[in-house]
Amino acid sequence: MNVVTPLTTTFGPAEAFLGKGHRLLIDGKWVEAESGEVFETLNPATEQVIATVALGGTADIDAAVAAARKAFDAGPWPRMMPAERQRILQKLGDLIEENCEELAWIESLDNGKPVKVAEVADIPLTADLFHYMAAQARTREGHVVPTSDFAIPGAEFHAYTVDEPVGVVGLITPWNYPLLIAAGWQMAGALAAGNTVVLKPSEVTPLSITRFGELALEAGVPPGVINIVQGYGADAGARLVEHPQVDKIGFTGSTRTGRGLLKAVADSNLKKVTLELGGKSPDIIFADADLDAAIAGVAMGVFFNQGECCCAGTRIYVEDKVYDQVVAGMIDEARKIRLGSGQDPDTDMGPLVSQNQFDTVMSYVDAGKSDGAKVAVGGARAGDKGYFVQPTLFTEVNPNMSIVREEIFGPVATIERFSDINDVVRRANDTDYGLGAGIWTTDARKTHHVAKAIRAGTVFVNCYNVFDAAMPFGGYKQSGWGRNRGRQAFEAFTETKAVYVKLN
Numbered sequence: 001m002n003v004v005t006p007l008t009t010t011f012g013p014a015e016a017f018l019g020k021g022h023r024l025l026i027d028g029k030w031v032e033a034e035s036g037e038v039f040e041t042l043n044p045a046t047e048q049v050i051a052t053v054a055l056g057g058t059a060d061i062d063a064a065v066a067a068a069r070k071a072f073d074a075g076p077w078p079r080m081m082p083a084e085r086q087r088i089l090q091k092l093g094d095l096i097e098e099n100c101e102e103l104a105w106i107e108s109l110d111n112g113k114p115v116k117v118a119e120v121a122d123i124p125l126t127a128d129l130f131h132y133m134a135a136q137a138r139t140r141e142g143h144v145v146p147t148s149d150f151a152i153p154g155a156e157f158h159a160y161t162v163d164e165p166v167g168v169v170g171l172i173t174p175w176n177y178p179l180l181i182a183a184g185w186q187m188a189g190a191l192a193a194g195n196t197v198v199l200k201p202s203e204v205t206p207l208s209i210t211r212f213g214e215l216a217l218e219a220g221v222p223p224g225v226i227n228i229v230q231g232y233g234a235d236a237g238a239r240l241v242e243h244p245q246v247d248k249i250g251f252t253g254s255t256r257t258g259r260g261l262l263k264a265v266a267d268s269n270l271k272k273v274t275l276e277l278g279g280k281s282p283d284i285i286f287a288d289a290d291l292d293a294a295i296a297g298v299a300m301g302v303f304f305n306q307g308e309c310c311c312a313g314t315r316i317y318v319e320d321k322v323y324d325q326v327v328a329g330m331i332d333e334a335r336k337i338r339l340g341s342g343q344d345p346d347t348d349m350g351p352l353v354s355q356n357q358f359d360t361v362m363s364y365v366d367a368g369k370s371d372g373a374k375v376a377v378g379g380a381r382a383g384d385k386g387y388f389v390q391p392t393l394f395t396e397v398n399p400n401m402s403i404v405r406e407e408i409f410g411p412v413a414t415i416e417r418f419s420d421i422n423d424v425v426r427r428a429n430d431t432d433y434g435l436g437a438g439i440w441t442t443d444a445r446k447t448h449h450v451a452k453a454i455r456a457g458t459v460f461v462n463c464y465n466v467f468d469a470a471m472p473f474g475g476y477k478q479s480g481w482g483r484n485r486g487r488q489a490f491e492a493f494t495e496t497k498a499v500y501v502k503l504n
């Protein structure tokens, strides 16, 4: 089962791009890091170096913030007609679509995920977010508000609100959807609202966003509006967070890093913050569900993208009557998954992104075993090269085990049984997180009862991992602050000004 197919070493349509030097984008120009340093990025299937990239640090962040500040305070971007900003963002979305195959290969080689997944998910969803946010660029408006004369008796006011961009936005993003989260979920809304940005992408997957930077210049994004500084979190990332000239931080990453980031913001200029953090999402199968669809859907909710999804449905609850049947079906689903290089069209699941992530996931698998959980399927490394982990399911778990409580961020889930709807809701909510949840049932009353009772930012009913550009995404509880995507994300990159004009 889950044999790793022979590893591919071809770069396909990414070959020309990978062969180039990869630099930082500051003020519309590609530059080396001020220190002259570079870092290497690996193909996680072969563990071979595929490119070297300029390693930005605090000086490069300072230069990028200065460029973004100038572009915001004096440049055309926040001042241009909304229709013009819309046209440029629409074109950028078109260019992402036109270069889908190359971008999907770059993503696959750097992150490990299958090309065929990036081609239908990461890249088209990024393009769609640019198209969606391009349209939002025309809608930054305000309201005329009826007011009273309590402050100045007899006064008449023309009072109105107007939404304005926040200013210079610092974005810090992860490696699981390198392009989609950095460009689509974070940057598109910030740009549409008229902000300028400095992005510090994950050092684990620096490549696709660099190709995106080239496309942004080609689309006509003015200098200084998009700046991309590759570098490490503790260095370049920390400088961006504390920088006094940055007005807002948009962060997607771990709850641990998000917590530290808030402390640094509190000690600096109290910039605005949006956080999209970790999760430990429940996925609930009722006995009346279409079980074939539920088994396939729940398996996808766990194993999609190697399980490296912040809203992966990794706490599976199955109603008693169908428990044995669902566990058997889930084991079959896990066994069917073909592991291999993401560039091989037969591959369903690639390697984990890095040695670090592999070690983390395997340490949870070991903890599950030593805590007494039963490995129903998987539970080991696959192959002897690359960071491959077998799709893994645990049964006979209890709610105190780390595999039930903590985010693993790999292809590992637990299955528990339930018999009472209120009990399963209580257990589903027994978590510090609140990012996603799944419900599988054909009963409308159960659907609405559970959807209402679950404390999570997204509830999927008879589906999982649906990410529409127009729908907000974000967390309750320790899964985050604010929303990415949708109208809410656009508004999160605006400030509202209230204007009183006394008329008499």
Ligand code: ADP
Pocket: 172, 173, 174, 175, 200, 201, 202, 203, 231, 232, 233, 234, 236, 237, 238, 241, 252, 253, 254, 255, 257, 258, 260, 261
């Ligand atoms: P992971 O450990 O899975 O990589 P992180 O939350 O640490 O998740 O990483 C998400 C992003 O946060 C990455 O771009 C990383 O470089 C950045 N980062 C990590 N530590 C810090 C920090 N102290 N300050 C700012 N950014 C950081």
